[in-house]
Amino acid sequence: MRRKLVVGNWKMNGDLARNRELLGALSTRVPDEVDCAVCVPFPYLAQARELLSGASVTLGAQDVSEFAEGAYTGEVSAAMLADFGCRYTIVGHSERRSMFGDDSALVGRKALAAMRVGLVPILCVGESLEERSSGRTEAVLRGQLDAVAGIVGASSLSKLVIAYEPVWAIGTGQAASAAQVQSVLSFVRGWLADRTPGADDVRILYGGSVKPESAGPLFGLPDSDGGLIGAASLIAAQFLGICEAARIAWQDNVRQFEGLK
Template sequence: MSSSTITPWVVGNWKLNPMRADALQLIEEFKALLQQQSISPEHCHIGVAPTAIALTEVKAQLDDANRKIYTVAQDVSRIAGTGAYTGEVSAELLKDSQIEFVLIGHSERRELFGDNVEILKAKLQNALSAGLTVIYCIGESLEQREQGAAEQVVLQQICDIAAVVKAEQWQNIVVAYEPIWAIGTGKTASPADVQAMHAKIREGLKQITAFGADMAILYGGSVKAENAVELAACPDINGALVGGASLNAESFYQIAKAFAQSK
């Protein structure tokens, strides 16, 4: 499988949004758009990552759509199983609630909540052991990019997790490249710059795992309907992790449509 034949992913990361009534309305609006003009699951995987408190209700509502839409957890505990760990949600509890996908390593978790390499490795190991598919986020800061260290930083973030990923588990990982300076800022790297970084990530993955050529590499960083077509045309950009634009049904639909039509 070449990178051009990988089925793209478009995942909406709602972060700490929205209120319950707005979330339910957003889903209904998105489902209505799919009803009017469906996007084939063979052409694009679609996922939504709501807040933890909304996971099961959102999943139930998405299950009524005219195609598969995955429910994605935004985070998972570094603690496995069950026990006296107030406030935590383990990979096993997600799996038990039929939540099969999880984001790990988002820059907001790294920067605001102290998710260092050891914590991320524990989360990743737990998620993969429980049978979840992981969307693993990587990306450099503006300072690191200006210092010419962007590629080194991003490739190191992949190497950091290699020790805890079993050979066969790499096929259960999707990589999301999110330059930190472009998340929620309205700034976006040029499609050429993103493609160049994705090509480097692809090279790095191929050196680490036999599945490297087949893994989806998503781009996140102020992805909007206005730039989705150009990003989707790049051979090593296999989808998008969408922030703010995923809170608007029409915008999210147009982004998914752009990637579905590009492959």
């Protein structure tokens, strides 16, 4: 049975003092039943690694270079992230796609670079409001997923975490409905099942203005394995509330599983 995973994406936020306070609050209070990670800006990886030493919260990055090493000024390689103790790295976030030109082929190469050193890529996929309104959600997601699968190979798909983040719900305060989310998560699960025998092992997250009050219904969906959390991950009480919602959803899953025996 897949454990719930809650990942905080700090984006370009934080400073040494605020990081210390936030990570100090998280390090001893995340429920044991939930897997938790924080993806912090590159300059704070060393601080976060030190503050999370011995804690159950795992470290991650927000992006990674497609290149292993060399004359690529400003880039950060997967090996460097691993050297700082990262377990995860986000690839293909909608802000990277829309603002910095990361197309799906580049996202696939970044995912492959991460896998080569043992990092787990959190692959973000999602559609814009115009794409959803025109009925192209599944076609858009299929294109994003197919591009990455073509680069990392079907045998490596089970090593991904996939995060569905509808672009129209990121940072807008407008979360997708539970029915909308489950429809997409089910589509992604089916896409995986057609390509890898490990489809049931892949954790699929939802990201898009998740708050403690909305997390429970979203995490309780049949194909939901947790969330990729933006703004709420910067506020300890909210992030811990989301982790608690994940714990309750996990316990409900366990009870249902045991009831089927």
